[in-house]
Amino acid sequence: MSVPTAALDSSVCAPLPVLGQDVTVPLVTGGEVTYAALDYAASAPALQRVWDDVAAYAPYYGSVHRGAGYLSQLSTDLFENSRRTVAEFLGCRADDQVVFTRSTTDSLNLLAAAIPADCQVFVYETEHHASLLPWRDAQVTYLNAPRTPAQAVETLERALADRDPYGPALVCVTGASNVTGELWPVRELAAAAHAHGARIVLDAAQLAPHHPVDVAELDVDWVAFSGHKLYAPFGSGVLAGRADWLQAADPYLAGGGASRKVARRADGGVDVDWHTTAARHEAGSPNVIGVYSIASACKALTEAGFDNLVAREQELVSRVREGLAEVPEVQVLSLFGDDAPRVGVISFVVRGWNSSHFAAALSAEYGIGVRDGLFCAHPLVRTLLGSDPQDPGECGAPEGEPGELPQPSAGGTPSSLRSLNAIRVSFGAGTPDEHIDRFLRAVAELVREGARWNYRTEDGRCVPDRGTAAQV
Numbered sequence: 001m002s003v004p005t006a007a008l009d010s011s012v013c014a015p016l017p018v019l020g021q022d023v024t025v026p027l028v029t030g031g032e033v034t035y036a037a038l039d040y041a042a043s044a045p046a047l048q049r050v051w052d053d054v055a056a057y058a059p060y061y062g063s064v065h066r067g068a069g070y071l072s073q074l075s076t077d078l079f080e081n082s083r084r085t086v087a088e089f090l091g092c093r094a095d096d097q098v099v100f101t102r103s104t105t106d107s108l109n110l111l112a113a114a115i116p117a118d119c120q121v122f123v124y125e126t127e128h129h130a131s132l133l134p135w136r137d138a139q140v141t142y143l144n145a146p147r148t149p150a151q152a153v154e155t156l157e158r159a160l161a162d163r164d165p166y167g168p169a170l171v172c173v174t175g176a177s178n179v180t181g182e183l184w185p186v187r188e189l190a191a192a193a194h195a196h197g198a199r200i201v202l203d204a205a206q207l208a209p210h211h212p213v214d215v216a217e218l219d220v221d222w223v224a225f226s227g228h229k230l231y232a233p234f235g236s237g238v239l240a241g242r243a244d245w246l247q248a249a250d251p252y253l254a255g256g257g258a259s260r261k262v263a264r265r266a267d268g269g270v271d272v273d274w275h276t277t278a279a280r281h282e283a284g285s286p287n288v289i290g291v292y293s294i295a296s297a298c299k300a301l302t303e304a305g306f307d308n309l310v311a312r313e314q315e316l317v318s319r320v321r322e323g324l325a326e327v328p329e330v331q332v333l334s335l336f337g338d339d340a341p342r343v344g345v346i347s348f349v350v351r352g353w354n355s356s357h358f359a360a361a362l363s364a365e366y367g368i369g370v371r372d373g374l375f376c377a378h379p380l381v382r383t384l385l386g387s388d389p390q391d392p393g394e395c396g397a398p399e400g401e402p403g404e405l406p407q408p409s410a411g412g413t414p415s416s417l418r419s420l421n422a423i424r425v426s427f428g429a430g431t432p433d434e435h436i437d438r439f440l441r442a443v444a445e446l447v448r449e450g451a452r453w454n455y456r457t458e459d460g461r462c463v464p465d466r467g468t469a470a471q472v
Helices: 048-060 070-089 104-114 149-161 186-195 244-248 288-304 306-325 355-366 378-384 433-449
Strands: 024-026 032-034 097-101 120-124 139-143 169-174 199-203 222-226 237-241 259-264 270-274 330-332 345-350 371-373 422-426 453-458 461-469
Touching: 048 070, 048 288, 070 097, 070 237, 070 288, 097 104, 104 199, 104 222, 104 237, 104 244, 120 149, 139 149, 149 169, 149 186, 169 186, 186 199, 288 306, 306 330, 306 345, 306 433, 345 355, 345 433, 355 371, 355 422, 355 433, 355 453, 355 461
Parallel strands: 120 139, 120 169, 169 199, 199 222
Antiparallel strands: 024 032, 097 237, 222 237, 259 270, 330 345, 345 422, 371 422, 453 461
16 A cells, blocks of 8 residues: 655755745734744654645545555554654664554653653753653652763763762763754763663754754663654654663553553453553544654655765854854853854843844844743753852743843953843754855844834733834
């Protein structure tokens, strides 16, 4: 059984076609402009290939695993073939399981529910909340933010060696920071974990869309990622890796599909025989469209030549960093330093600007979509900004009118950065050169000339004050 598959534009080192490339948005200053989507780290635009593949399959949509009809059988084949495609994309080992979830957050919560009762979890404070928060029923050790990759490994080794009692342990670490874009030493961290009898799960939400991920080569026990960051919408995610803890745990959700046999007992109760395959944690009707879209994206990235995509993205990273470096008021945030390898995710602050105000002006006056806030990584952003945990500074705009910030104090982290948010620009396989050029030009113009419009805070967001152009 087969479903029509869309052709892939195989242009080398060119942006991959994505939805929304021709969408225009209004500017407060008048007229319209093509939207520059530079918020890939939140949700990447859908690849045209993915959209076309889903559209080709849609008329054949049917129930999965339970139907005798042709469309149900076809959909089941497509669902399970998607599982194999994802396993190949991730370089999974022969005995690894690929479990489909709703997102990275869902994947890590699933794993948190499956770890042994006496398991100790080690997680850096630098993690996204999806990696930082699921371990509520475990003994958790939060590790301080390292300032070099070597320090990250040393910190983990000390923590694992000092653990008491010496029982099962799990390390959770990101592959690429959703704040700084910096690559973490995953292979070295996996080696340190295994040397101390621990397992490791890789949060690849920001790594998989930008860089090949090979589970066997990295020697991680599990990997988690989301489809919506991998150019595949429709709300699906992946947890892939070792099967033993997953097979031993109670099903993440109890219901149809997870159960192999259900029978009434003589005493009136119910006996359940649960699946030992990935189906054990996939109860209910699965998100076939979401799963197929992930598989389509995996194929598209592979067929386009991931190495070529990485090389082009690194050119964009260099251009953005060089362009921002030409504006003295801009401070790029980093844990590991300017020379650290990174993907297309860069966060920064601008002296004299509230970050929410700056992001709003980029959108309203230039048609550029970035993100401002704490990026669901509050401890990390506060560390990078030198902010005390008790300082104000939640996601979104502060109360009151957007205001200017004081100048930095001499010789250290600007005091103005305390209690602030940051701005994040992120891009990837579908980003045109023009979007990068427009962004850098807009940053320079806003810093040099100021906003051309007045802004106010509404429902926690900084928005244009309609009809009130700034006095210049």
